[in-house]
Amino acid sequence: MRPIRTASLGVATTLLALLACAPLASAATTGTGSAHEDGKGNDQGNDKGNDKGQVITLTGRLAEQSRFPVNPGGAAAQGDRTVFRSLLFDKDGNQVGETGGTCTTTRVDNGGAEACVVTYSLPGGQIAAQGMVFGHLVPGPPPAFDNAITGGTGKYDRARGSIHAETIGTGTRRFTLDIER
Template sequence: MRRISQRCLSAVAGLAAALVVAPPASAATSTPHGRQDTQQRTQVFQLVARQTQSESLDLGKKGLSRGDELVIAEDLYRDGRKIGDHSVVCVHVHLDPDELQCVGTFALPQGQITSQALLHLPPAPSIDIAVTGGSGVFSSARGYVHTVPAGKTVRNLTFHITLDASSGH
């Protein structure tokens, strides 16, 4: 059975990565949307993701095969204080070259943010992950998360999130 290296695991772990409680930067814009203008706020903020658990699941054929999964849990920090959790599940969709389809959820005090990415192994030094939605104050979230390794099991995350101001949040 072929093993995924710890370096690849940590890179994959941060890929579907996170959001901050009180973002440091915000800008409002007005964008035409149908017949009405929709007020939008763009937020850029940073978190640190520290992997706490990971497991490779050998499903189907023995050894690495399409459909095998990688399950990862991370704690999310801002200014050294834990503020949330991140969970991600990746499925091997192609072998040689390796590709993983990953879906993640970031749980924060004000709501959740969902993300998705198709990852190629070995991973690039930094990766942008699509924000696909959310709940709570993040119910209209879209944008991306820029992830950069900061050690074997740590990644720095920069969120570039757009929220509709008219969503009431």
């Protein structure tokens, strides 16, 4: 029973670690080509929500991270977990929330793979996300990834969509949340 528990815990840890390391998207989008932007990387006010959706860009700064390896001091292994928490900032540098989660290593060959579960706590509610991150064992900055928005609370109730995360500095990621309702 321990391997199953460890694997589940590891997946959550990996997701959190990935999200924690990824900067949150700033209040203004960063020119992702979204229909919500004016072509100059400026959000068109859709962060208040509507029936069609919204795009939120944040910068995330890693605040805490703990690793729980299956083989302490040894090679990466299936079931390794990472738990993380990051602070989220808007385009003006104001803290607007935090994110936390877990990621679990599911594969160690070909650069590795992690399954992650993450929650973004923002004014007015929370957004739940999950997905895979590939290449986390490759030396260098953490890879970019896309995860699914699986739901939410408050003003994000019934949210769906995707989150794109890209590393922009050590312990810093840009998150672009493309929320559909």
